[in-house]
Amino acid sequence: MADDSDEDFMDAFMDKFKTEKYDNAFNEENWEEEFERIPMFMSEAPPDDFDSQKYPELATLQAILHDEDRTPQEKAEDLKNEGNSYFKEKKYEKAIVSYSAALSMKSSDGDFKAVVFSNRAAAQFYLGNMRSALKDAMAARKLKPDHLKALIRGAQCCIELRCFAEAIKWCDMALKLHPTDKKLQELRAAADKQKRAADRDARKAKAKEKKLLAEKEALLNAIKNKGIKLLQSTQPRRGSDSDEEEDEGSSRGLSELRLDGLSSQEVTGAQVFINQEDGALYWPVLFLYPEHQQSDFISAFCENHCFSDHLAVMFGEELPPWDAEQKYHPPNLQLFFEDEQKETLFQVDPKKSLLQVLQHQRFFVKAGTPSFIVLVKDSPFCKQYLSTSKVQRL
Incomplete structure (x- = not known):
């Protein structure tokens, strides 16, 4: 049994049906003429040369019947x-x-x-x-x-x-x-x-590419001339104690480098560059705080600046919010860099310049970004962390 809502719907539908006109309905004035165009209701056949536009249904029917012919x-x-x-x-x-x-x-x-x-x-x-x-x-x-x-x-x-x-x-x-x-x-x-x-744009693009290549070559030459080593995707074999073999590997890496070892720009948005006024290199540098799983990033660390200068700025009057115990004061901090090949931590003197550290025979710049580990001296975490690695002083 239909409910009231169904009946209301049908009533509304019928009212609409009565008032709205069907788009393809016959014209009230000449419906008989239109009716005569439909093959089923024709009272007499049209001439053989009938207009297919006037009788589209008949034309379609004939096409079906006589398609094979x-x-x-x-x-x-x-x-x-x-x-x-x-x-x-x-x-x-x-x-x-x-x-x-x-x-x-x-x-x-x-x-x-x-x-x-x-x-x-x-x-x-x-x-x-x-x-x-x-x-x-x-x-x-x-x-x-x-x-x-x-x-x-x-x-x-x-x-x-x-x-x-x-x-x-x-x-x-x-x-x-x-x-x-x-x-x-x-x-x-x-x-x-x-x-x-298009030819003009291609020439401009080629000239720009040539200029960028020259700048990259100049940058790489400056890095090589300063005795800085870049860690390549093809790393020296782990566990090798031969200094001669490592030196050969480093030399090969630099000769094949191009910008493979300076890929930090894609990750950090920064890349090492030469200051045209004084010829100094400015590096993106990463400081890691493993105790709190935090980090700091300096986008342009001048190679002639000391670590203590940056530590004084980063841990000056206002300490970071993650340092709940207020331990990270510059005098309390120790810096290290990791030699992954020898599985050794080298302690860095904060009074040394970045360039002096980068020139160390066991420092390899990875992904174009020198990175350093920062620990609080004599803290429980520091003692535990250092106990798992060999430690050497520069």
């Missing part, structure tokens, strides 16, 4: 016309399906196939499928070298694909056949202008 060319023509109708309605996907079906009919008419390929190229173009559109334009040009629309479409596709030199070739080829066509002339001028702009 039609030649492949006739079928292909109908499919092409169907594609054209879809194209005019901007239904480009459906147009492509119809054009493809027309081409599958294996028509022997080269000019006809050239038109279909050209039409399909246009549909592909408006969908943004430039490579497919160019492929169809090339097929049309091969079948009919003077097909103007195919030539224009091919040039347009090349421009959209930024193949400006190829677009100019299409235009030059087409203008030999259609020398007065304004569209081709405009495309030729546009392709030439954009080619010159």
Whole structure:
């Protein structure tokens, strides 16, 4: 048994049905004439040469009944016309399906196939499928070298694909056949202008790349000349005690370096650079506080500055919030760097400059960022931490 809500819904639906007109309904004034166009209700057959636009249902029915009697060319023509109708309605996907079906009919008419390929190229173009559109334009040009629309479409596709030199070739080829066509002339001028702009941009990019390469080489030479070693992705073998073998490995690493060992910019946003005024290197430096799993980052640590200067700033009047016990005063702190290969910690004198430490024979800059461990002297954590490693003083 239906409830009241169902009845209310049906009442509302019927009221709406009475007041709104169905979009495809017969016209009240000439419904009999429209009725006569439907094959099932015709009182008499239309002439053999009836207008298919006036009797679309009858045309469709006859096409179904007599499809086997039609030649492949006739079928292909109908499919092409169907594609054209879809194209005019901007239904480009459906147009492509119809054009493809027309081409599958294996028509022997080269000019006809050239038109279909050209039409399909246009549909592909408006969908943004430039490579497919160019492929169809090339097929049309091969079948009919003077097909103007195919030539224009091919040039347009090349421009959209930024193949400006190829677009100019299409235009030059087409203008030999259609020398007065304004569209081709405009495309030729546009392709030439954009080619010159692209060539200019390429020259600028190449010059910029050359300049950056020179700056990188100068930076690497400065690092090498100062005796600083960079740890490469291919690291020296762990456990090797041969200084001679390590020195050879370091030399090979630097000669193959380029910027592999200066990759910190991707991670930290900073990279070592040369101050052009005094020739000093400024490094991104990382301080690690393992007791609290915290860190500090200095983006430009001058190689001539001492560690104590930076510690006085970082742990001056205001200590960090994570230092609940207020232990991290500069006089209480000890600095270390780790030699991963020898599994050794080297204690750093805070009064030494960054350059002096970087020049140590066992210091290797990793990922372009020197890093140091900071501990509170004689604290329980410090004693426990140092007990697990060999420790040497610089």
